[in-house]
Amino acid sequence: IEAEDKVFIKESMEGANEADVAALLDELDMQEALYVLRVLDDELAADILIELDEDDQFKIITSMEHTELAALIDHMDSDDAVDILNQLGVNEREDVISHLQEKEKSAHILDLLRYDEDSAGGLMAKEFIKANQNWTVVQTINEIRRQAENVEKIYSIYVVDNKERLLGRVSLKRIILSAADTKIADIFEDDQISVPTHMRQEEVAEIMRKYDLESIPVVNVKNKLVGRITIDDILDVIREQSEEDIQAMTGLSDDVEESDSIFRIAKARLPWLLIGVVGGLMGAGIIDFFEDGLQKVIALASFIPLVAATGGNVGIQSSSLVVQTLAAKSVFSDTPWQRFIKGFLIALVNGVVLGGFVLAVVVFVYKHEFIFGVTIGLAMFCVVLLASFMGTVTPILLNRFGVNPAIASGPFITTANDLLGLAVYFGVAMLLLNL
Amino acid sequence: IEAEDKVFIKESMEGANEADVAALLDELDMQEALYVLRVLDDELAADILIELDEDDQFKIITSMEHTELAALIDHMDSDDAVDILNQLGVNEREDVISHLQEKEKSAHILDLLRYDEDSAGGLMAKEFIKANQNWTVVQTINEIRRQAENVEKIYSIYVVDNKERLLGRVSLKRIILSAADTKIADIFEDDQISVPTHMRQEEVAEIMRKYDLESIPVVNVKNKLVGRITIDDILDVIREQSEEDIQAMTGLSDDVEESDSIFRIAKARLPWLLIGVVGGLMGAGIIDFFEDGLQKVIALASFIPLVAATGGNVGIQSSSLVVQTLAAKSVFSDTPWQRFIKGFLIALVNGVVLGGFVLAVVVFVYKHEFIFGVTIGLAMFCVVLLASFMGTVTPILLNRFGVNPAIASGPFITTANDLLGLAVYFGVAMLLLNL
Structure with a gap:
């Protein structure tokens, strides 16, 4: 296709839909894409530019002449034009605007640039009847x-x-x-x-x-x-919002895509992983503290992953439900106090079921002493209650302070829950087993 | 408002938007809501019924007379009518349809009922020009x-x-x-x-x-x-889709909302929690197996949560990126093999950084022997590689078998990762520490 056959490119592109052409250009390298855009007429090229990936858009607009870019922007709706211009520096932006042919459009654009990108003003277009x-x-x-x-x-x-x-x-x-x-x-x-x-x-x-x-x-x-x-x-x-939520929940610190470079992805993942590791190392500190007891009843170590995993799962489940309700912005008929009670009751039900189940397995399948089974079961019960409480309260607090509550399901809170769970587990064990 | 003042209700509702009235009715109990709907004229009542929550809708339509419901459905678009009728049993559905006044509408509805609810045919309406x-x-x-x-x-x-x-x-x-x-x-x-x-x-x-x-x-x-x-x-x-993804990721087995009853929410959460618990108990089995070694080097127990948490975090991060790409359905320029290599390289970078960091902390802060630090660091490195591999491969496999790949970020895979991580951890320790 790229054999410099201008007429062919022009004819084949003009029949196609701009979204399809954009998907095609995303596959080409920047020089080739720029070449294709220059061959096409301005109106079509403008439509295609709008449809491109933000990364590709950025590469292309920064390598275009300002007059050339202005010619394309003349064919765009004001909201799309502003999205493009917002990617440029202030000086370049003004230079491009000064090259616009339509004076009405440049007035519209200057007006729209005043608004915050994430507000209604930043989304709106000036073109309407x-x-x-x-x-x-x-x-x-x-x-x-x-x-x-x-x-x-x-x-x-x-x-x-x-x-x-x-x-x-x-x-x-x-x-x-x-x-x-x-x-x-x-x-x-x-x-x-x-x-x-x-x-x-x-x-x-x-x-x-x-x-x-x-x-x-x-x-x-x-x-x-x-x-x-x-x-x-x-x-x-x-x-965008649903992608942001999922990224917050899974602990990617930056807006990355699978097609990004290895180092960029690795870098986006590291911060949260490090927080997890620091949490894990603090957990090691907690367990160290109980080392004497652990030495006496080595079997306690076996159930560390059980307690930690359950705490994590319960915390994520509770918080995701709260986050969902917060996101839906439905009228809150329940006061925080009522929600707290309700969360507590749900945790009570699950805690009793899981604690009982674990007690039974530890005593009858793993053949441990009864008091040891009670210890593990009770610890489970406490961890379920605690993790559920944290999972309910944290997103509400985050939301009140204007932070995306979806973060509450992410690694940070999970790590905090793990640590609390460990402390509770060993605390219960020390008490019941007299260590 | 509910003082049986028909004229007042009618007048105040008719000025308002149907979505607002619906939000209001969601707050009332079923009898009151039904009363309000009966006071209003059919066209407005039909619009409001469509806007209600699915739970409330179900309660109201099942307590209406079939002729009454048919009168409302006569005022609905065919796609909304089908959504309502799909909530009834086959016999009731046919009875309601037989009461419809407009014969063209009932033909449309019968036609639409043939399609799968989640297909284009199930979404479409017959009303268009x-x-x-x-x-x-x-x-x-x-x-x-x-x-x-x-x-x-x-x-x-x-x-x-x-x-x-x-x-x-x-x-x-x-x-x-x-x-x-x-x-x-x-x-x-x-x-x-x-x-x-x-x-x-x-x-x-x-x-x-x-x-x-x-x-x-x-x-x-x-x-x-x-x-x-x-x-x-x-x-x-x-x-709906984004809610489903989040539920799959957080392990809610059923479509629940915060306003549902305590037992319903508890029940929706239990299956995944039980899987987590069973996984944890299997983990206890693995650790039991290595109990002799653990007895000799008790400090190994301290780093169990670290290894488990890191494996979980890495697994979730890798899978969420893959899930995002799968959901975006963009043209896959990378073959599975290329993606595998790329994921491996990212994991390599993160594994080296995290492993090195942990080695340093264990040796210099916790003052353990050097070989012990190497053991923990190397185990971390292996777990990062393994969890990353699982996190990349699982969603691709699930997707290929037609299962929602978002599940891969959920408790099931996290639990599997935990178990593998434990086995690797103790395996490395046995080898390096000659236990």
């Missing part, structure tokens, strides 16, 4: 015609008053089905579901999901309509 | 007018030939901007992105995300257009 409530259907259609070039997908048309304040929305379907001289004021729906510019993107996603919206208007503090967010951006937000 | 390619714009608008009642949201109008085969789509915007006598054949886009009825819902979600679609047509084996899937259903699929 709005209609004054006093317009007729014909006037609105003319506005649609005027904006047809800029606004690729129209979902709802937002209705505003003379001061540009959001009043509601009217669907294209409604426009088509109404007589030409109908006033917009008579046909629009006045449900004002909108989000303020400063709302966090996760909350926007949750609202759009709850109300089944494919686009949502964004308003400023004066309820003035300033932009709209479309569902395709929200899908990316949801996907 | 299609236009023959030979129609003019005016004819199409008339069709939209005719269907306006049934099809709430129009995204694209699907274009078909005389045999109902899908040819492409045309946007409402395009319809509005075209002259009345323009032929559809001249203005439609012929990108045929569609999904077959049997495609799994996760794949549908991925395609819609990739191509930024808000609706996608569903075709049968003859490429005949049979339904469409809208983005709001896909959002629910994505959310």
Whole structure:
């Protein structure tokens, strides 16, 4: 394909969908991808650039001339343009913007760059159709015609008053089905579901999901309509969020992908592994402390992994349920106190079952003394209660301090649980076995 | 609110959004919720019923009369109706369908019930607008007018030939901007992105995300257009999937929520905890086997938690990265063999760092003999390699056998890793310390 056959590339690419071409370019090296983009016309190249992986995007935009990049950005929606520009340094960014042809677009972009990337303002685009409530259907259609070039997908048309304040929305379907001289004021729906510019993107996603919206208007503090967010951006937000949660739970400290370099992946994994190792070494300290007792009843050592593993599993289970509830942001009917009691009761049930099971196996299968079985069983019971308590409380605390609560299921808390579990285990053993 | 004031309830509910009312009803008990639904008119009640939690939905529909339920279903889209009916037994389902007023709807529903709930066919709705390619714009608008009642949201109008085969789509915007006598054949886009009825819902979600679609047509084996899937259903699929993954990773065997009863949650947690406990007890067996050696060098016991925890952490990290890649379904440029090598090299780097660190701490901080430090360090190194290998291979194998690979990060594999790690640890110790 890469035999410099410009005409062939151009023809074959122009029939294809931009997402498919982007997937193809992801496979090529940077020079080849850049070459292909330069052969294509600007509008198609802009669409493809938006669809690329962030890593590839970065490589390509940093090796393009600023005028060349500006020509592509002229063909992008303002929100996509801002995503691209946010990857550049401040000076380069300004230089690229100064090369833009469309003055309206550069004003939009400068406006959007002011918002936090993770807020509704950072997600929204300036391209949308709005209609004054006093317009007729014909006037609105003319506005649609005027904006047809800029606004690729129209979902709802937002209705505003003379001061540009959001009043509601009217669907294209409604426009088509109404007589030409109908006033917009008579046909629009006045449900004002909108989000303020400063709302966090996760909350926007949750609202759009709850109300089944494919686009949502964004308003400023004066309820003035300033932009709209479309569902395709929200899908990316949801996907990012679930990846972040899983990474937090599995202790990857950095956003890595399997295709990254060996050292980058190794580096992303090391911090949490080191924390685990330090925890393990502290655990060694705890066991050392009980070495005399251990020397007398060597069989105690055999059940260390059992106690540690159960503590870890219980902790992760409890925290994941809490994290899930926190993420769903459903109205909390339970107070923290009620949740604590409930968690305690669940742990009680599981603790009794597991403790009893372990007692039975230790006494009847492993043929240890009864008091030894009671020791292991009771230790299990205490560890289940403790780990469940930690697993419930930690994510709630983390959430209150604004930290992603999914971390609570990660190695840090698991390690802390392990240490507490060990201390409890040996404590119980010392007491019951008189060591 | 619940003071039987019908008029008040009716008036206050009718202004509100159905999703808000549903959230409110979720808080009421079943009798109260049922009472409110009966006061409201059928169309609103149907919308609210769709928005309810699945548990509440089930309680309400099973305590309604079949004729009453049928009256609500008459106001639902076919896909929502099927979701509701799927919760009933086969006989009740048929009885409800026989009470439906609209014969076209009951035919649609019977058709949709044939498909697997998790396939494209199970997600799609029969309500959509299609236009023959030979129609003019005016004819199409008339069709939209005719269907306006049934099809709430129009995204694209699907274009078909005389045999109902899908040819492409045309946007409402395009319809509005075209002259009345323009032929559809001249203005439609012929990108045929569609999904077959049997495609799994996760794949549908991925395609819609990739191509930024808000609706996608569903075709049968003859490429005949049979339904469409809208983005709001896909959002629910994505959310469900990420919850499932997290549950698989954290070892909840059943779809539970924090608001469920204590025994239900306890029961959902027990199976995996028991597996962990059985694993721990087997671990006790392994350590028992090495009891003589342990008796001689009691300090070996101290480092059991360290080895076990590191193995667990490494295993989870490796598998989560693989699971993420599998989920993203990106083109795999690496062969399994290449990935294996890469995983091995990453583990090598981390193994050397962690092993060295542990060696140093054991010798210089804990003041053990050098050969003892080497034993612990080398065991760490082996465990990192082994756990990384297991963490990479297991999800790939599970995926190949059609099991959700996220399970690989769950308690089952972690437990298996723990056991292997223990065996390796004591094996290394026996060899190096001549026990």
